[in-house]
Amino acid sequence: MTGRRRLIRLVTAAGAAVGLSISAPVTAQDEAPPAVLLILDGSGSMNAADDSGRPLIDLAKEALTSIVRVLPAGGVDVGLRVYGHRTPDTDQAVGCADSELVVPVEPLEPDRMTQAIDAVSPSGFTPIGLSLTEAGDDLAGRDNATVILVSDGEDTCAPPDPCEVAADLAARGITVNTVGFYLDDGSAARDQLECIAAATGGSYRDADDEADLAGVVGVLLSEVPGVGNFHIPFDGATDPTNAPLVPITLGDES
Numbered sequence: 001m002t003g004r005r006r007l008i009r010l011v012t013a014a015g016a017a018v019g020l021s022i023s024a025p026v027t028a029q030d031e032a033p034p035a036v037l038l039i040l041d042g043s044g045s046m047n048a049a050d051d052s053g054r055p056l057i058d059l060a061k062e063a064l065t066s067i068v069r070v071l072p073a074g075g076v077d078v079g080l081r082v083y084g085h086r087t088p089d090t091d092q093a094v095g096c097a098d099s100e101l102v103v104p105v106e107p108l109e110p111d112r113m114t115q116a117i118d119a120v121s122p123s124g125f126t127p128i129g130l131s132l133t134e135a136g137d138d139l140a141g142r143d144n145a146t147v148i149l150v151s152d153g154e155d156t157c158a159p160p161d162p163c164e165v166a167a168d169l170a171a172r173g174i175t176v177n178t179v180g181f182y183l184d185d186g187s188a189a190r191d192q193l194e195c196i197a198a199a200t201g202g203s204y205r206d207a208d209d210e211a212d213l214a215g216v217v218g219v220l221l222s223e224v225p226g227v228g229n230f231h232i233p234f235d236g237a238t239d240p241t242n243a244p245l246v247p248i249t250l251g252d253e254s
Contacts, residue, residue, distance in 0.1 A: 081135060085122060085123060144225060167199045
């Protein structure tokens with residue numbers, strides 16, 4: 001499968017990742033806030049290390065936390081669903097039912113969300129289809145609903161088929177954006193995540209490190225109508241109000 005690949009590199013002139021400023025329309029006061037459900041891969045493969053030796057789950061936690069802490073207060077309802085984090089990969093029947101809504105979709109409470117993210121401990125299987133099915137219930141009744149799914153692998157539990165579930169979500173007005181974390185080009189996992197996003201009219205993005213992941217998820221959030229303005233700090237730029245702006249380099253891959 002081919003598709004547009006947008007790589008986001010957050011760098012200063014010295015080559016260090018620093019920060020990203022994102023602007024989007026602000027929700028009118030008389031409109032319901034947009035609803036976003038983050039789905040995080042908590043399967044055992046997220047214990048694997050990147051090239052620097054850091055576990056992928058640690059990079060993902062830090063990236064998502066950096067975003068949660070700078071999202072505009074009251075500007076968006078956010079929930080968190082995690083899969084594969086409660087059951088070891090020794091019992092597939094039980095492990096493939098392991099998908100949990102750890103934070104409901106409601107006005108963002110940064111401390112609660114960051115604590116939930118930090119508590120994720122990867123261990124089991126990858127029930128993406130099930131998680132998307134349950135995401136439909138998590139977002140029931142929402143007119144402006146988006147799922148952002150971050151995964152380092154493909155579903156290991158089908159049925160249900162994740163692409164078929166995504167098509168059902170699209171019929172209910174739910175958009176699914178997917179992020180392949182540390183995936184190889186042409187991998188089955190990347191193909192599946194692209195299929196999920198395409199079925200809903202959403203976007204697939206690659207992320208190859210912590211800064212990539214934070215930047216990609218930040219851009220996806222900025223594309224949700226009504227989210228508002230926020231600024232993601234990185235590496236030594238802990239104050240989002242004065243972290244320097246950095247360029248966004250977008251590359252195409254066919």
